[in-house]
Amino acid sequence: MKSIFDDxxxxxxxxxxxxxxxxxxDQLQEITNKESYAGLGDWKRFIKYFILLxxxxxxxxxxxxxxxxxxxxxxxxxxxxxxLLLIGVCVVVSVTNRLSSLLRKVGLLSASVLIGVLMAVxxxxxxxxxxxYDLFLxxxxxxxxxxxxxxxxxxxxxxxxxxxxxxxxxxDQVIVDYSFFSVMxxxxxxxxxxxxxxxxxSRYQNYTMAxxxxxxxxxxxxxxxxFIISARIFVSYNADAGELNGQVIGILLSIVWLVGCYLISLxxxxxxxxxxxxxxxxxxxxxxxxxxxxxxxxxxLLYAIYVLAVTFGLIKLIMNKHKRWNHEAx
Amino acid sequence: MKQSKFETLLDSLQEQGVTIDREAIAKERQSxxxxxxxxxxxxxxxxxxxxxxFMGFLFVMFPRSMQSGIVIGIVSLIVSYLFNRSSDGxxxxxxxxxxxxxxxxxxxxxxxxxxxxxxxxxxxxxIAVVLAALSIVIIRNQIIVYLAGVIACIALHTFFVDQExxxxxxxxxxxxxxxxxxxxxNENKLxxxxxxxNGYFQSVLMAGFSYGLVLGIICSTQRYxxxxxxxxxxxxxxxxxxxxxxxxxxxxxxxxxQQISSLVVRLGACVVVGVFLYMLGFSYPAFIIGFLFTLWSxxxxxxxxxxxxxxTMVWAMGMFYYDLSMSLLSKSISLMIVGVLFLGVYWLMYKxxxxxxx
Numbered sequence: 261m262k263s264i265f266d267d268x269x270x271x272x273x274x275x276x277x278x279x280x281x282x283x284x285x286d287q288l289q290e291i292t293n294k295e296s297y298a299g300l301g302d303w304k305r306f307i308k309y310f311i312l313l314x315x316x317x318x319x320x321x322x323x324x325x326x327x328x329x330x331x332x333x334x335x336x337x338x339x340x341x342x343x344l345l346l347i348g349v350c351v352v353v354s355v356t357n358r359l360s361s362l363l364r365k366v367g368l369l370s371a372s373v374l375i376g377v378l379m380a381v382x383x384x385x386x387x388x389x390x391x392x393y394d395l396f397l398x399x400x401x402x403x404x405x406x407x408x409x410x411x412x413x414x415x416x417x418x419x420x421x422x423x424x425x426x427x428x429x430x431x432d433q434v435i436v437d438y439s440f441f442s443v444m445x446x447x448x449x450x451x452x453x454x455x456x457x458x459x460x461x462s463r464y465q466n467y468t469m470a471x472x473x474x475x476x477x478x479x480x481x482x483x484x485x486x487f488i489i490s491a492r493i494f495v496s497y498n499a500d501a502g503e504l505n506g507q508v509i510g511i512l513l514s515i516v517w518l519v520g521c522y523l524i525s526l527x528x529x530x531x532x533x534x535x536x537x538x539x540x541x542x543x544x545x546x547x548x549x550x551x552x553x554x555x556x557x558x559x560x561l562l563y564a565i566y567v568l569a570v571t572f573g574l575i576k577l578i579m580n581k582h583k584r585w586n587h588e589a590x
Numbered sequence: 591m592k593q594s595k596f597e598t599l600l601d602s603l604q605e606q607g608v609t610i611d612r613e614a615i616a617k618e619r620q621s622x623x624x625x626x627x628x629x630x631x632x633x634x635x636x637x638x639x640x641x642x643x644f645m646g647f648l649f650v651m652f653p654r655s656m657q658s659g660i661v662i663g664i665v666s667l668i669v670s671y672l673f674n675r676s677s678d679g680x681x682x683x684x685x686x687x688x689x690x691x692x693x694x695x696x697x698x699x700x701x702x703x704x705x706x707x708x709x710x711x712x713x714x715x716x717i718a719v720v721l722a723a724l725s726i727v728i729i730r731n732q733i734i735v736y737l738a739g740v741i742a743c744i745a746l747h748t749f750f751v752d753q754e755x756x757x758x759x760x761x762x763x764x765x766x767x768x769x770x771x772x773x774x775x776n777e778n779k780l781x782x783x784x785x786x787x788n789g790y791f792q793s794v795l796m797a798g799f800s801y802g803l804v805l806g807i808i809c810s811t812q813r814y815x816x817x818x819x820x821x822x823x824x825x826x827x828x829x830x831x832x833x834x835x836x837x838x839x840x841x842x843x844x845x846x847x848q849q850i851s852s853l854v855v856r857l858g859a860c861v862v863v864g865v866f867l868y869m870l871g872f873s874y875p876a877f878i879i880g881f882l883f884t885l886w887s888x889x890x891x892x893x894x895x896x897x898x899x900x901x902t903m904v905w906a907m908g909m910f911y912y913d914l915s916m917s918l919l920s921k922s923i924s925l926m927i928v929g930v931l932f933l934g935v936y937w938l939m940y941k942x943x944x945x946x947x948x
Binding site for chain 2: 282292296312316322325563564567568571583
């Protein structure tokens with residue numbers, strides 16, 4: 261299938277051409293119209309999908325609104341039948357080879373979301389009285405098999421979101437009194453494993469994960485690592501043993517993650533991972549500074565100087581690295 | 591290595607005898623490719639956090655007063671102007687922008703301390719509009735031009751709400767939609783004729799575009815201050831005529847530009863958009879604004895614009911569900927009628943194009 265956005269020349273390049281050439285204005289306008297704006301073929305392709313999407317979106321919304329209007333009067337069987345029917349349609353879409361890969365992935369993601377709706381309806385009809393964490397745990401478990409074979413970055417991100425939500429609700433509703441550092445260390449390990457799992461599976465299932473998946477997950481794992489280290493910086497050294505339980509493992513794992521990120525970024529010449537590592541180290545430095553000086557006027561000045569110096573130093577570092585890696589790639 | 595479309599175009603122009611400084615173009619493209627959005631975000635965020643700390647220092651060390659607010663504000667704006675003259679992109683994006691934001695905020699707080707009347711909010715809003723307009727002219731920086739555009743819109747919006755002149759809010763929305771549509775339609779002409787427009791077109795467009803979407807949602811739902819449903823019935827007719835003219839005018843322009851003369855396509859497009867406006871657009875402008883901006887963004891090949899246009903329609907649908915001004919049943923019937931109509935037009939157009947291709 262051809263993309264809706266066909267390969268066009270960036271308008272900015274054409275206006276650069278105007279600045280550095282003797283091209284006349286009318287010729288430039290004509291070229292820009294032809295090479296950078298949507299043509300008749302692009303419009304036909306776009307309208308085909310746009311009208312279809314608008315029509316089906318509005319119709320489905322109308323149907324949903326209609327059922328919502330009558331929801332309380334519907335018998336339990338009808339409620340389950342509606343949700344199951346929708347799940348069935350989404351699953352059929354996700355396994356129909358004639359459809360585009362994107363549509364199939366969206367179908368699977370929709371089916372995964374509807375599984376949660378089905379469980380919520382079950383809870384509503386039978387008043388199970390279960391904790392919210394039970395619903396999310398069942399939901400996570402139920403869609404795991406789909407995720408493992410999905411070859412879809414969106415599906416993996418959704419699964420990871422559910423796993424984290426389940427962990428949070430479990431801690432909040434069931435455990436309540438827990439060792440902060442041990443739990444955060446566990447959360448970091450789980451997220452790093454989930455981050456790497458689709459890449460490992462891709463060796464056997466022959467697919468490529470999207471760049472945004474790497475960007476989101478690397479940022480999330482780095483944020484957890486920075487959070488663990490920052491929390492340790494601010495927790496008093498005289499805190500009781502229970503509070504500090506697992507701190508060594510937590511900090512070690514965080515350092516291992518950040519160093520690992522840095523080494524992988526150098527090995528793969530990956531500017532995103534490189535930038536995240538830099539940002540993480542800069543943030544940890546700021547936390548040390550805030551901890552070291554009592555908050556007053558001069559401390560604010562010190563923080564300001566540190567933040568500005570580190571930000572622009574980091575930008576220079578990233579841009580130079582990017583330039584060098586681009587140059588090497590050429 | 592495969593040659594890009596742009597390189598091929600340059601070759602063909604040179605063959606036609608056009609003199610091109612390819613080295614300068616390559617240098618600027620390389621520099622632009624390194625200054626990614628990520629870098630700009632770090633620069634601006636770091637700059638803002640740094641400036642917030644610096645403002646903290648100033649407010650702790652010097653007591654808050656009218657004079658200190660105005661002096662710090664003016665000094666910050668001057669520093670922003672000076673940093674903006676730097677040739678370093680990161681300094682321009684980070685320091686000039688953060689000094690500009692701090693300057694505007696402290697200056698307005700200082701002026702607010704000075705004005706001691708019931709009209710405080712309105713006066714400060716009007717001063718903010720003037721400051722924003724001046725900064726667009728004086729401080730030539732893409733991010734600052736964007737921010738100034740948004741500040742001007744927010745200030746005008748605040749002024750109308752403070753004066754309880756809700757017709758003004760509707761008029762502002764209409765002006766924004768019309769302005770953004772005109773900018774989209776004239777992008778090529780403006781950017782190829784004027785250096786200023788070439789540099790700041792995206793900033794001005796995005797300011798109008800983003801605030802248009804936000805104001806569209808605010809005016810649609812009754813959750814936010816009930817702005818759209820004013821008592822003056824003329825407003826309803828003015829906005830209705832305004833939306834119809836802008837939407838159908840845009841549709842006419844886009845169809846004419848592609849030289850689509852097929853009666854089925856033209857009639858189908860007008861009927862479906864007309865019904866869409868009548869059933870949903872007039873009562874919930876966010877739908878029509880999202881729809882209109884999606885079409886224009888596609889014409890100008892802006893992926894971000896198309897995503898935001900769609901996103902607004904999805905968001906509007908969520909708000910529409912919870913809105914209490916209509917019953918769920920009437921909302922449901924409106925949506926289903928428009929949905930079926932879109933699908934019908936899709937079927938007609940698709941058949942027509944299939945016939946043409948055969």
